[in-house]
Amino acid sequence: MAIDPITLEVVYNRMNAIADEMENVVLRSSYSVIIKEVGDCSTAVFTLGGEAIAHAVSLPLHLGIMRDAMASILEAFPPAEMEDGDVYALNDPYLGGTHLPDLLVIMPVVGARGPVALTAVLAHHQEMGGMVAGSMPANATEIFQEGLIIPPLKLRERGEDNITLFRMIERNVRMPSEVIGDIRGQIGAAAAGRDRIRELLDEYGEEVVLEHVGELLDRAETMTRAEIAALPDGRYSFVDYIDHDGVDLERRLLPVQATVTIDGDRFIVDMEGTHPQTRGSANGPPSTAFSPVVYALRTIIDPAIPTNGGTERAIELILPEGILVNPVRPAPVALRAQTANRVLKAVYGALAQVVPERIPADSGEHDGVLGLAGLDPETGRRWGFAFEPVGGMGARPTKDGVDGVSTHLSNVLSVPAEVWETSPLRMFRHAIRNDSGGAGRWRGGLGLEWEFELLHGEATVSWRGDRHFSAPWGLFGGKAGASWRLLIERSGGTVEEIPGRSVFRIAAGERVRLLGGGGGGYGDPLEREPQRVLEDVLDEKVSVESAEQDYGVVLADGQVDDDGTDRLRAELRERRGPIEWMFDRGEAIGVS
DSSP: OOOOHHHHHHHHHHHHHHHHHHHHHHHHHOOSHHHHTTOOEEEEEEOTTSOEEEEOSSOGGGTTTHHHHHHHHHHHSOGGGOOTTOEEEEOOGGGTOSSTTEEEEEEEEEETTEEEEEEEEEEEOSOOOSSSTTSOOTTOSSGGGSOOOOOSEEEEETTEEOHHHHHHHHHTOSOHHHHHHHHHHHHHHHHHHHHHHHHHHHHHOHHHHHHHHHHHHHHHHHHHHHHHHTSOOEEEEEEEEESOOSSOTTSOOEEEEEEEEEETTEEEEEOTTSOBOOSSTTOOOTHHHHHHHHHHHHHHSOTTSOOSHHHHTTEEEEOOTTBTTBOOTTOOOTTHHHHHHHHHHHHHHHHTTTOGGGOOOOOSOOOOEEEEEEEOTTTOOEEEEEEOOOBOOOOOSSSOOOSSBOOTTOOOOOOOHHHHTTSSEEEEEEEEOTTOSOOSSBOOOOOEEEEEEEOSSEEEEEEEOOOSSSOOOEETTOOOOOOOEEEEEOTTSOEEEOOSSEEEEEETTOEEEEEOOOOOOBSOGGGSOHHHHHHHHHTTSSOHHHHHHTTOOOEETTEEOHHHHHHHHHHHHHHHOOOOOSEEOOTTTOOO
16 A cells, blocks of 8 residues: 555544543543642553554653553453453553553454554552552562552453452452542543544544554654664663662662663663662562663654654663563562663663763652551541652753753652642642752752641551662763652651651651752853852752852852852862763762
8 A cells, every 4th residue: 555645644643642632531530649630641552463553742651661561461362352342451560560550451442344453541540459558568578568460351341341350459449439430531541542543544444544553663663773873883881779679778779780782773772780689669570671761762863753662663672580670570569660760860871971962961850659648537538648759850961950840751740739738738848949959061950849747647658769879960070969858857856867668657747858859960060151050049949058169159249259250160170170070970879
């Protein structure tokens, strides 16, 4: 069949619009804060071979995650056996899932001659059972403690609910109405995608649409390989670190290493050197590595290349068995998102040696979740709340980082104070964290800080955090951003500092203060325009002390002292010497 360029463009944009509409349905129909307010969900359209046709503009962490799940679904339920109205579900990380709160719902699109495509909706549920509310226990030592495990199963058959499965889920979660409501929202979103694809098939014909979908996949592969071939061949390595595994707290700074090999049009990433799988839940299934690699490649090649499974064909991933990103069952995996972030930063660190003009400094985000749950003593009702705090974006080669934003893999939203206070929580502070952005010619984005209090009863808090013992690295003379901190002001007046990946309890009247990490700086701080430094001081983003110590800018009466600045910068340059390093990891690790 001859490929018509106009039809090709229509099919491409319609498929993307369908995926976006599916995501809007999920967000508008969900019950839980983690989906409705945070936006922790993704939608996509797939071929019957399990390749992505289109993704919604949502969480990049999910870009390459659904591929393995599709393979498991298609193995358990071959397309020839699929019928209109069937719906499938999966969350088993060892059969293509991510971690147990992420439930994937899949629906076949059945045309005139049988199934032609699949719609998929992945959503992070507020609860999926297990030893702690929220189903992300930082201290789990096997996956069975993390919640209900769902292998590939039929959620609906020819439009009829699988009542047994629904009842099983309902009886294993602490907040059944929210979970079941969110699942039905996922089904509705998958159905919306199915209906829109059918409209496209009716308009252009099944054969025409499928032929053009195949062309889009092939073109994405061809264009991606051409971009890779334009890069200099070679092997480039970098190592980043996660704090610990949540169980062996004294064993800190576990390495995540990536070696990127560019060989013609091949993009090979070898994770040899990454820490072995751990007792705690820092592990993640292979998609924990694959998805960040897909994202990293996408961000350094032409953005006009279609975002589909064709790009993924150019990637070769080497994952030795038994490491953090390829564990052996039943290793726990609840906190795999931070490990995925470290994979991305390891790949970015390697690529900074290849295309430094395209790689930003490290960002202060860590894909953390702060989950609280308790029993309201007044009503006897169980409550739960979860949000994903954001940090500062790393500085870019020509721009400052953005303050208080979710970057790279997560792309989630901050939760307004009004939503916090629908739970027995009172927000006292939600502000930019002064001096948290790494100094540089281009300053790292600032992290945020939150301070809140539990009003009554007790609550269990599960903190899925990282970057407490390391710092977001700066590039080419830029300094590292601030690390994360979590402080508890106890009822007796003492202040307790909590590391990431921890489960603890708070009582009524006790306050939690969370300090978000900042992005690393890019370039020599002594080359930053003094007027920009003054503006940062006036905006309370940089202190007067930091202006002098980090940027060499002397301020007097609210203005830049030009002569004093020139003298101070000359002194600081002489004391420091020339910049001969690429990365600044800060004092937490102390290595270059």
